[in-house]
Amino acid sequence: MSGFSELIKNYDKTRDYIRDFFIYGFKVRNDFDRKSLRTYDDEKRRIESWFGEYVKYDRSERGQKVSITVDSGSISENPLYQAYRSKSFTDNDIKLHFFIIDVLHNGENLTLKEIVEYIDTNYNEIFDVQTIRNKLKEYVKEGIIITEKKGKTAYFRLSTDGVNEFLYNYEGLSDAVKFFSETQEFGIVGNSVLESARLKNDLFVMKHNYIVHTLEDIIIPEIISAIEQKKYIALISFKVNKANNMGYIVPMKIFSSLQTGRRYIVGYIPVINCFHSFRLDFIRTVRTGDICEEYDRIYEKFSQDLNYCFGVSFGSGKIETTVITFCIDEKYEKFIVDRLKREKRNGVLEKIGDNLFHLTVKAFDSYAVMQWVKSFTGRIISITGDNKQAIKRFYSDINKMYNMYGGREK
Amino acid sequence: MNIFHEIYSTYFRIASEILKLPNITEKDINKIIETYGFRNSMLFLPQKFLLQNDGSDWGLLKRSSDGKLVKVIKNKPIEILTEIQKRWLKSKLDNPKIKLFIENDTLVSLKKRLEDVTPFYSSEHFRYTDQFSDGDDFSDELYQENFRKILKAVKSHEILEITFFSGNGKKISGKYIPLKIQYSAKNDRFRLFCFSLKDGELFHSGVINIGRVEQVRNTSEHYEKNISTDDYFRKRKCKEPVTVCISDERNATERFFMEFAPYEKNTLSNSDDGKCIVKIWYDYQEETELLIRLLSFGPVIEILEPPEFRRQAKERITRQYDLLNKNRRQ
Numbered sequence: 001m002s003g004f005s006e007l008i009k010n011y012d013k014t015r016d017y018i019r020d021f022f023i024y025g026f027k028v029r030n031d032f033d034r035k036s037l038r039t040y041d042d043e044k045r046r047i048e049s050w051f052g053e054y055v056k057y058d059r060s061e062r063g064q065k066v067s068i069t070v071d072s073g074s075i076s077e078n079p080l081y082q083a084y085r086s087k088s089f090t091d092n093d094i095k096l097h098f099f100i101i102d103v104l105h106n107g108e109n110l111t112l113k114e115i116v117e118y119i120d121t122n123y124n125e126i127f128d129v130q131t132i133r134n135k136l137k138e139y140v141k142e143g144i145i146i147t148e149k150k151g152k153t154a155y156f157r158l159s160t161d162g163v164n165e166f167l168y169n170y171e172g173l174s175d176a177v178k179f180f181s182e183t184q185e186f187g188i189v190g191n192s193v194l195e196s197a198r199l200k201n202d203l204f205v206m207k208h209n210y211i212v213h214t215l216e217d218i219i220i221p222e223i224i225s226a227i228e229q230k231k232y233i234a235l236i237s238f239k240v241n242k243a244n245n246m247g248y249i250v251p252m253k254i255f256s257s258l259q260t261g262r263r264y265i266v267g268y269i270p271v272i273n274c275f276h277s278f279r280l281d282f283i284r285t286v287r288t289g290d291i292c293e294e295y296d297r298i299y300e301k302f303s304q305d306l307n308y309c310f311g312v313s314f315g316s317g318k319i320e321t322t323v324i325t326f327c328i329d330e331k332y333e334k335f336i337v338d339r340l341k342r343e344k345r346n347g348v349l350e351k352i353g354d355n356l357f358h359l360t361v362k363a364f365d366s367y368a369v370m371q372w373v374k375s376f377t378g379r380i381i382s383i384t385g386d387n388k389q390a391i392k393r394f395y396s397d398i399n400k401m402y403n404m405y406g407g408r409e410k
Numbered sequence: 411m412n413i414f415h416e417i418y419s420t421y422f423r424i425a426s427e428i429l430k431l432p433n434i435t436e437k438d439i440n441k442i443i444e445t446y447g448f449r450n451s452m453l454f455l456p457q458k459f460l461l462q463n464d465g466s467d468w469g470l471l472k473r474s475s476d477g478k479l480v481k482v483i484k485n486k487p488i489e490i491l492t493e494i495q496k497r498w499l500k501s502k503l504d505n506p507k508i509k510l511f512i513e514n515d516t517l518v519s520l521k522k523r524l525e526d527v528t529p530f531y532s533s534e535h536f537r538y539t540d541q542f543s544d545g546d547d548f549s550d551e552l553y554q555e556n557f558r559k560i561l562k563a564v565k566s567h568e569i570l571e572i573t574f575f576s577g578n579g580k581k582i583s584g585k586y587i588p589l590k591i592q593y594s595a596k597n598d599r600f601r602l603f604c605f606s607l608k609d610g611e612l613f614h615s616g617v618i619n620i621g622r623v624e625q626v627r628n629t630s631e632h633y634e635k636n637i638s639t640d641d642y643f644r645k646r647k648c649k650e651p652v653t654v655c656i657s658d659e660r661n662a663t664e665r666f667f668m669e670f671a672p673y674e675k676n677t678l679s680n681s682d683d684g685k686c687i688v689k690i691w692y693d694y695q696e697e698t699e700l701l702i703r704l705l706s707f708g709p710v711i712e713i714l715e716p717p718e719f720r721r722q723a724k725e726r727i728t729r730q731y732d733l734l735n736k737n738r739r740q
Contacts, residue, residue, distance in 0.1 A: 006448050007421070011414050023667045024677075049450040060679065071674035071691065073592075074643040082420070082448070089416035094425060094468050097417065101490075102483035123482045125469055142417065143493025161496065163489040170520050173499075175561060176511035180502050184595060185531060189498040192418045196489040203564050205603070207594035209672050218414055224531050258596035259540045259703075261668040311539050327733060335577070342544040372540075375706040378726035382737045395734060400709035402731040405724040 004042060006049050007088035012284050015215045016238050017043040018083055019281060021055075021068045022212050028063035050082040072209040076201045078182060080214050081191050092127065096135045099123050104145070104158040111153055112136065163196040179204050184256060188214050210261040216280040220254060223265055223286055227251050230296075232289035235265070237282055247271060248289045252302045254280070255312045259372075264312050268298045275302060275314040307346055310361065311368035320366045322385035324373055326357045336379060343372070356381070366390040377401075413494060420448060421455065425470060426487045428459060434471060434479040436460065497530035504533065506548045510557045510600075538595065545598025546621040559626040560602055564588045567637075569607065571627040574618050581624070586616070587633050589642055603642060607633070615645045617695065648697070651675075651689040653715040654704060658684025662710035669703070687714070701726075 008014050020027055021044075029040055044066060048055050051068050058065045070079060096119075103118045104110065110118070116132050119125060136156055139145040148155050167174040174194075178201040181190030194200060226233045232248035249267035255277060256263045264277035292298070308319050328336045340349055340359060347361040361369050366387035373380065373394070383391050416422055427442045428434060436456070443455045458468045460479075474480045491499075502508055503521055512520065547553055563570050573583040586604040593600050600620040606613045612633075656666050663686055670690060678687040692700050701722055704711055713723045 006450055006454060007419075023671060024663075045450075049448040052449045056676075058676070065677065067677070069674060069676070071643075072672040073693070074639075076590075084414055085418060085420040085423075086448075087414050087416045087419050089419070089421075091466075091468055093416055094422065095470065097422065098425065098429060098470060098483055098487055101487055102485055105485040105488065122484070123469070124472075141493070142415070143496065144417070144490045158488075159490050161491040163491050163495075166491055166499075170512065170516050172512040172516060173520065176502065176508055177499075179507070179511065179593070180505070183593070185501070185536060186413070186498055188413055189495055189530070190502075192413065193491070193495050193499075195418070195423060196491075196495075203561065203591060205590050205592045207592055207601075207672075208596040212671055218412075221412075221530070224535050227535060253534075254536045255539050256536060257539045259669065260665065261671050306537075309539075325737075338544075342542040343540070345540075345543075371706055371708075374708055375702040377702070377705045378729040379733075380730060381733050397708040398727065398730050398734060401705075401727045404709055404712050405720070405727055408728070 004045060005088065006046060007086050008046065009088045011083070011218050012238075014043060014046065014083060014086075015218065016284075018047060018068070018080060019212060019215055021047055021066060022070075022080070024067075028060065028065055046086070050086060051079050054079050070211065072211045073207050074205060075211075076182070076203075076205060077191065078187065078209075078211040078214055080211050081188050083215070084188050084192075085195075092131060093135075095123075095125060096127070096132065099125070100132075100135060100139065100145070101158065104156065107157060107160075109148070109155040109157045111155055115156065163193060167193075167197050167199070174199060175203060178202070182206050182209070184210075184213055186217050186220070188217055208258050210258075212261070212281070213256070213263055216263055216283075219280065219283055219286050222288060223251050223254065226286070226288045227253075229288075229291065231291050233265075233267070234287040234289060235278055235283045236285045236287065238284045239282075249276070249278075250292045250295060250298055252299060257312060260311075262312070266302075266312070266314075268302065274317050275305060277312040277314070305364075308362055308364050310345055310363035310365060310372070313365035313368055315364035317364065319362050319364060320386040322361045322363070322366050322369050322383065322387070322391075324359045324361070324383050325352075325381040326359065326376065326379050327355055327381050328357060328379055329355055336376070340376075367393075370394050417492065420446060420451070424451070424455065425459075425468070426489070429470060429481050429483060430486050434481065436479070439479075493527075494530065496524060496527045500524045500527045501529040501531050504529070510548060510554055511561075541595065542597050546600060553621065556623045556626045557600065557620055559628065560588055560620065560623075561591065563628070564591060564602075567632055569629045569631040569633060571625075571629055572602075572618060572623060573625040574623040576622075577619075585629065586618070587612070587637060589637065589639055591620075592617070603639075605637065605642065612637070615642050646693045646695065648692050648694045650716045651691045652700065652704075652713060652719050653678075653687065653689050655712045655714055656686045656688065656707075657710050657712075658686075659710050662707060666707065666711065 029037060047068070054068050054070050056067050056069045099119050100115065103115055112129065112133055116129055119127060119132065136145060140147050144159055145156050146159050167177065177190050177193050178199070181187050181194055181201055182204055223233060233251050234248050249269050251265055251267045252275065253266050254263060255266050263280040265280060266275060266277045269276050305314060326340070330337065337357070340357070344359060347359045350358045352358050363369055366385060367390050370390050370393065373383070383394055385391055424442055424446050427446060428439055431438055439456055439459050440452065443451050447455060459471050461467055461473060469482065471479050471481055503517065503524065508517065560570065567587065570586050570588060571583065572586050573581065576582055585607040587607060588602055588604045590603045591600055592603055602618045602620060604616050604618060606616050656662050663684065674691040676689045678689060690700070701719070704713060705723060705726065713720045
């Protein structure tokens with residue numbers, strides 16, 4: 001028991017463990033070889049404490065498997081948000097939080113000296129001035145406290161932007177927050193708004209909901225800030241020996257695949273002069289570098305290249321053409337034609353005869369096209385194109401699958 | 411400025427709830443910790459609120475002369491919208507979906523209120539690589555009107571009369587009890603989860619695409635009996651899970667577990683040769699979607715059970731094999 005805490009100081013290590021428990025439901029204690037088994041036990045215990053009902057145990061020949069299991073299409077709140085609510089703090093942090101808000105509760109503008117004196121007199125606690133000064137400075141940064149200077153003296157007051165005042169004065173806002181709190185772009189922030197207002201999302205559920213993405217929300221603000229400032233970034237990987245050896249990259253956009261469940265930061269790598277996608281879940285931290293003087297020129301090239309990016313890969317920068325011929329019964333299977341239209345991205349769809357369609361895709365990565373094309377299994381007449389290897393693999397895969405399912409056996 | 415900060419933490423929330431009570435007892439403290447805390451919080455938190463001889467408590471409560479627990483602060487704690495929360499809200503005001511929730515006048519005044527706030531991010535920072543191109547038109551006024559009526563009914567559990575077009579274009583009208591609104595980022599569409607009513611009783615668990623709704627009419631009627639959303643989801647769940655075998659070629663295990671993360675599943679075994687056997691539970695109306703997603707993995711995934719699901723996979727693959735061979739011969 002001693003030494004164990006439900007709270008954590010750093011999110012990085014825990015993030016990696018949660019991901020493993022959630023994504024892979026089959027790992028046993030000995031599979032976690034990052035650090036000591038004691039570390040595993042502590043992380044596991046914290047995860048059990050945070051995620052309670054979603055933690056599942058199964059026995060296997062190799063030992064007990066622990067997993068976080070969620071049907072994310074039927075939940076109203078992402079359970080992984082709990083991990084964000086576990087930041088450790090000192091006794092002074094929690095005392096000063098409630099004391100300072102209490103001192104400034106009635107809208108007073110007070111100096112540091114007045115706040116220190118009030119706390120000393122009223123709460124039977126003595127803090128040194130520097131501790132309170134630092135806390136005030138921190139809360140100014142967090143937007144809880146507003147500071148104004150009159151002459152040389154700084155005055156502090158509580159922000160008047162109360163959570164409840166916002167949510168109840170602007171009709172419909174609380175419903176919007178309920179919705180956005182479960183969407184991809186920093187839903188955790190919306191969830192914190194709901195928590196502050198003691199509200200829960202009781203209206204919406206999400207389909208194709210990759211709840212694990214929230215674990216990456218911790219590093220994205222740094223990336224976005226670098227994009228805004230047109231700066232280089234260095235990506236520090238979880239695996240020490242697999243640390244990013246590309247040096248600094250120029251960040252362009254966050255790519256999110258709603259099919260594969262992966263998110264990436266796409267950036268330009270100066271040393272090899274190409275764009276590349278880096279998995280966000282493999283990145284532990286991001287370090288911001290200097291301003292990239294050529295940012296606008298690189299971004300313009302990136303915007304042009306986007307037209308040929310079928311998934312997330314920029315390949316070697318060479319555009320490959322693939323032509324797929326589909327056989328679709330137009331009378332009874334119009335929904336397949338509709339599916340092609342809505343999923344083809346930059347592809348050009350042409351009707352070439354009765355129930356026959358050509359789709360021409362120009363892309364950097366023909367393998368990404370092939371993976372998608374396989375979802376039309378049963379309707380493809382032929383595939384031709386520049387990347388012979390990718391096409392050969394498609395034909396070979398169909399043969400393998402045919403044999404796997406017993407060919408013509410009954 | 412960071413969302414991983416103690417001001418958003420569960421322990422701060424618990425302290426705030428306790429300090430909002432007019433009279434505080436140890437029982438109340440324990441109840442609040444049980445309600446809002448993590449599973450093990452009861453082991454760590456009660457002693458932080460109760461005066462300890464060694465001074466290890468947080469000093470937020472003291473004992474009055476008659477032994478009662480009283481808070482040291484004078485006012486109820488208040489919750490302030492932080493900078494990061496305001497910046498996030500500001501970003502959402504530029505999202506086209508915001509108009510589904512907030513009327514124009516309110517939106518204008520909210521934008522004015524946040525005019526000095528820097529957005530947390532912009533939609534330009536993100537790209538959804540495989541989002542469908544025929545999502546709902548959130549700017550359409552009829553769509554917005556229908557959405558709001560449905561949303562209001564979800565909150566009040568009012569029975570609605572809805573006229574809509576089914577997937578194959580058939581016009582359908584009926585009475586429905588709305589339960590939840592579902593959003594799919596991949597489809598960029600909203601759908602209504604509801605029960606249809608027949609002779610005043612629950613009939614079918616259904617899904618209506620809001621983009622295909624022609625008319626929504628309020629009835630001012632309410633279904634008197636209790637309806638559980640869990641029951642709704644249970645009714646839609648497949649009778650039997652699909653069992654698949656994943657080989658470890660082409661990084662298939664990792665790809666599979668990432669892609670199928672939203673599904674409820676159970677890994678039965680993973681052998682030394684890298685093969686994994688996994689059971690997947692799914693919404694029975696989305697069987698085809700699951701089938702085509704599994705087939706897109708190619709030969710690195712084999713569908714084992716149930717026999718009918720495997721038969722469907724086999725039928726598509728055989729048809730595909732025949733199409734390619736026929737074309738080769740020609």
